[in-house]
Amino acid sequence: MHPNIGKAVAGGFVGTVLMTAMMYFVAPMMGLKMDVAGMLGSMLGIGWTLGMLMHVVNGTIIFPVIYLFALYSWLPGSPTTKGSAWGVVLWLVAQTVVMPLAGAGLFSAAMGGMMAAAGSLVGHLIYGATLGAIAGEPVPTHLASSHA
DSSP states (O other): OBOOHHHHHHHHHHHHHHHHHIIIIIGGGGTOOOOHHHHHHHHHTSHHHHHHHHHHHIIIIIHHHHIIIIITTTSOSSHHHHHHHHHHHHHHHIIIIIHHHTTSOGGGTTTTHHHHHHHHHHHHHHHHHHHHHHHOOOBOHHHHHHTO
């Protein structure tokens, strides 16, 4: 099977845009401040702009490549379900490793608690489902080369 990297990158980009829009526009309506670029920028000492660039590169390139080449064949279900499962994995890593390192505590305890953790889960599910839906099924290598 030959994964379509172009479709996965497109899915990662659209998923990142949707997740980011949710963080900066929907979360504040629920009383949550979710600023991933600020958090990454502050944690790494690189500022908001480079924090946002890191977020976009991770969501558009790094995470889709890991999804396609390391996890796709191991995850259960349809492409959308596989992407959603990957979103949950990313959320767990964010909530148990990244958030504590950033000073927000385990499962965002110091940054809104369960409401923030739940909002983050929704964002990661949106990201993963979008990535999976757009990336779709890998095609057999012989079909991929005949369409090139």
